[in-house]
Amino acid sequence: MKIQKKRYKVFQIPKNNGKYRTVYSVDQEVKDRLRLILPLLQKIKDNLDATNINYAFENGRNCVMGASQHQGNNYSLSMDLVNFFDSVNREHVRDLISGNILENCLIDDSPRQGLPTSPLIATIAFLKFDYLIVKALKRLSENVVYTRYADDLTFSFNDPTNNKLIQKIVEEILQDSGFALNRKKTKFQNKSNGRIVINGVSLGNGKVRPTRKTLKKIRAARHQNNKDSLRGLLEWAKCKEPKAGA
Numbered sequence: 001m002k003i004q005k006k007r008y009k010v011f012q013i014p015k016n017n018g019k020y021r022t023v024y025s026v027d028q029e030v031k032d033r034l035r036l037i038l039p040l041l042q043k044i045k046d047n048l049d050a051t052n053i054n055y056a057f058e059n060g061r062n063c064v065m066g067a068s069q070h071q072g073n074n075y076s077l078s079m080d081l082v083n084f085f086d087s088v089n090r091e092h093v094r095d096l097i098s099g100n101i102l103e104n105c106l107i108d109d110s111p112r113q114g115l116p117t118s119p120l121i122a123t124i125a126f127l128k129f130d131y132l133i134v135k136a137l138k139r140l141s142e143n144v145v146y147t148r149y150a151d152d153l154t155f156s157f158n159d160p161t162n163n164k165l166i167q168k169i170v171e172e173i174l175q176d177s178g179f180a181l182n183r184k185k186t187k188f189q190n191k192s193n194g195r196i197v198i199n200g201v202s203l204g205n206g207k208v209r210p211t212r213k214t215l216k217k218i219r220a221a222r223h224q225n226n227k228d229s230l231r232g233l234l235e236w237a238k239c240k241e242p243k244a245g246a
Contacts, residue, residue: 001103001104003030003106007026007029008025011024022086022113023112031116034104038120041120041124044124050130051127051131053147054147054148055147055148055199056123056150063200067154067199067203068203070156070196073145074158074160074192075188075190076154077155077157077166077167077188078185078187079152079167080152082180084150085111086110087178087179088110088121088125089109089178090109093125097124102121122150129174130148132173133153136173137166144156149199152199153170160190197211
């Protein structure tokens with residue numbers, strides 16, 4: 001059943017860069033209906049996933065676990081996809097997910113941010129590109145670690161010359177795919193500077209720690225006596241991997 005306009009509201013949420021994130025909020029009945037589809041989408045995803053490199057929207061995984069995969073390497077390269085959910089369209093998944101399911105889960109032919117089913121559909125849409133990236137990385141001179149956290153692609157390695165090579169590989173694979181990189185967010189880091197920040201956590205000396213940015217937010221929340229924000233930030237700052245089976 002197609003999601004009618006009267007069944008959802010659209011919100012503009014401000015981002016740190018001054019721009020806005022568009023979020024769709026469906027009514028409770030539609031939300032419950034979409035949640036019933038999640039097990040089927042998860043099964044499709046599990047059957048198609050040949051790389052297992054995504055750490056977002058996965059039970060038993062989180063950003064800390066994804067960042068931890070890069071421990072031990074001296075350099076990291078982070079790349080960000082522009083408007084990940086809105087970039088996915090019916091053509092990306094029409095041969096992977098049945099038309100009946102898609103009819104229930106898309107608004108204007110995209111899995112809009114805010115719908116319960118959108119993270120899994122976006123993940124399924126990008127599996128092909130994960131596979132192509134992993135395959136291409138095998139041609140390089142060393143073993144490059146690749147993880148993805150939704151729209152954040154992270155690579156780590158020990159040969160700094162691989163920085164430009166990896167950027168070229170990803171750009172060529174994504175060319176004409178419907179996905180685009182936010183070049184302003186491409187970031188090359190060197191562990192010799194003391195730490196590497198991946199997925200919002202800091203790697204250094206074999207440990208995963210909260211970033212300075214997180215610690216600054218904690219101080220601000222304490223100063224403002226914002227108990228709810230402080231509680232969430234303190235939990236985040238523990239940088240804990242999820243419990244098994246969670």
